Ligand code: SF4
């Protein structure tokens with residue numbers, strides 16, 4: 001029968017074309033900058049990363065995870081068996097049955113894909129993606145029927161040439177999508193690029209339950225700083241962009257998109273794909289950047305991205321909240337890409353928008369974003385008798401005060417925390433005027449030069465003193481100190497301390513019995529997870545446990561924990577201030593209102609500022625440190641077993657004398 | 661800036677100094693000098709030369725380069741050398757059409773005399789506190805001079821001239837680290853180096869804050885306050901001399917200076 005010789009030919013041709021396409025694609029990625037990856041161990045680890053780590057993320061959507069297991073599993077299995085049966089002519093009844101079984105599995109999976117596509121949510125891309133379930137079905141059905149004679153279920157020559165022609169057409173369609181399309185940029189590209197992306201991921205630490213959120217340092221001596229053209233990305237970043245399945249999970253979580261600012265992380269990744277391959281975004285069939293028409297953007301591997309492909313406003317809208325990264329089933333790193341492009345705009349073009357330039361200038365000249373006299377950093381604590389490292393040289397805990405020192409609202413949080421520390425008799429000291437801005441804002445605004453300078457000077461200041469732990473009330477400083485400073489220690493040195501957020505630390509104190517607390521007597525309370533505490537550092541439990549200790553049952557918001565929504569204050573977004581239709585903080589406050597909460601507990605001065613900026617009536621905003629300080633039963637503070645070192649008795653006296 | 665403002669043949673020298681942040685005392689690009697560079701970049705990006713007399717290794721100078729300059733010209737001289745002789749010597753050779761300076765330096769003597777001394781040495785007219793160079797035609801520049809309370813005075817000045825740039829001028833563009841670190845610092849020893857003896861004899865100390873008399877606002881209504889804030893300062897005894905013989909006007913100025921005891 002015709003198919004007997006036609007099938008092997010078709011399969012071979014499809015395979016050859018697919019391989020040619022893949023090689024072409026690989027050459028596109030290789031146009032990127034070199035980056036070392038562990039080639040073999042990456043490839044070896046790939047199946048596990050796919051089956052365990054990626055599945056973990058997909059699993060959040062049960063429907064899709066089952067569907068994908070059936071479809072992809074069925075397809076991979078059938079493909080192997082198709083090669084055996086129809087290309088190499090293996091004649092074994094059981095192999096044939098296995099192939100039929102695999103095709104049925106794939107067919108069932110594809111039916112569910114089809115069903116989802118009947119009424120797709122707006123986050124999903126349409127276009128070729130609407131064709132995909134039909135192609136999957138076509139592939140499964142055609143090969144199923146074509147395999148029946150071989151399996152001995154249907155007679156040879158069943159249906160004559162008419163059926164053979166129909167089957168051949170179906171097979172060409174199916175393989176066209178699934179094999180040819182995989183190499184030549186169809187929706188199935190995701191399978192090919194995705195598996196390599198998992199193997200050569202730039203942050204392999206993310207697999208196996210790990211976390212890797214610190215930005216990568218810029219080599220300040222390079223001929224060009226940051227990413228101007230697609231080929232300025234590392235090759236494996238380009239590969240990562242190609243892995244996108246346009247599921248739009250990132251879009252659905254993005255606060256800037258929801259606020260109507262001109263950013264859509266999915267579109268951004270697709271624009272990067274347009275850039276790396278060359279062409280225009282006319283074929284993009286998903287939601288646009290709010291307020292920007294689709295079809296006008298053009299790019300190429302060696303064209304400046306911000307001239308024609310992506311508007312700088314898109315890049316500056318991002319709050320670096322990482323909601324997209326957390327949600328992406330393909331583990332794509334949107335924030336890295338956005339900051340890389342910002343770096344070029346700031347470090348090479350000097351075009352940080354709005355207050356950006358002023359803030360950076362202030363950071364350079366005064367080590368704080370508002371240009372306050374650096375000598376006044378301790379003014380907030382004039383009445384607190386804090387011990388300063390310069391005098392004591394050593395303490396168990398270094399209290400990292402952060403720039404909250406200059407802000408009256410944040411000072412209330414700082415005072416509350418000091419009250420708690422004192423009540424628990426913690427042996428702590430501060431850096432005083434030797435502390436500088438952590439560099440967080442500078443880094444997110446793309447100014448890695450200023451960040452690195454601040455980091456190095458902070459490290460030098462800290463290295464003079466002995467302490468075991470750093471505790472801070474600012475999740476942004478927390479993140480920098482914990483995840484980003486290690487890159488800037490002098491050769492041969494590394495940080496030898498633990499960095500804790502104040503909620504973690506207070507929680508420890510409470511558990512150790514160092515604090516006695518009253519029951520909280522207010523109304524309903526909800527908790528807002530700061531991005532830089534939660535998604536960046538995985539701390540979701542301590543704040544909640546602490547609230548429980550206060551007798552508060554947290555009325556959770558729908559978007560909470562790893563799905564918490566940004567307050568709008570991260571990534572320098574309030575500084576670059578790109579207009580949208582709504583304000584992110586207002587949207588968050590609306591979500592707080594939905595829980596019926598009268599008070600929202602937070603663990604970040606920036607979140608406090610953003611949420612308190614929402615017009616009344618709204619829930620009251622309090623930092624957890626303030627709630628704990630209010631609940632302290634004073635007078636009989638028990639001495640903790642663990643942190644119970646008594647503050648040096650003459651310390652207070654000496655400070656008092658100095659003031660006199 | 662509007663490209664139509666740019667003038668291909670115009671040659672501008674912007675003089676820059678090492679500034680000093682008022683809060684931290686740290687070296688930085690001086691605010692007025694940066695405005696002078698900005699003005700130069702807007703008018704004649706090709707014909708702009710940015711000039712400094714002093715130490716070519718001063719890091720703060722790079723902040724000017726970060727505004728997009730390929731190079732800075734530095735007349736290298738010692739810390740206590742007077743900048744005026746070196747600059748005037750150099751400028752008398754290069755003969756730019758416009759010399760821009762800040763109104764006064766943020767450190768050092770900060771006397772605000774630079775523009776006048778250069779004007780005297782180079783024999784060029786001096787315009788103080790300009791906010792904008794509006795246009796240039798027929799060898800004459802149309803300028804806006806900044807006056808208190810946001811007022812402007814339109815002036816027409818023949819090229820070449822020396823002008824000091826007021827804070828009211830356009831804010832300088834952001835300084836980018838990349839170009840700043842790559843710019844060439846073209847240093848050559850200044851042809852003349854004159855020790856600034858006056859400055860050498862001074863000693864510097866941080867200023868002490870002096871008590872300020874609180875302003876008692878008498879205005880009762882918002883409208884009154886607005887008026888008080890925007891009213892022209894009503895200095896009396898002023899006299900405008902115009903369209904009279906130059907000798908007569910000079911005499912009037914001379915008499916006034918004598919009367920006020922400025923000259924004897
Ligand atoms: S970037 Fe990730 S989350 Fe966003 S559409 Fe692509 S695959 Fe989905």
Ligand code: SF4
Nearest residue numbers: 254318319321322324
């Ligand atoms: S980090 Fe947040 S704001 Fe930025 S693109 Fe991702 S979801 Fe949107």
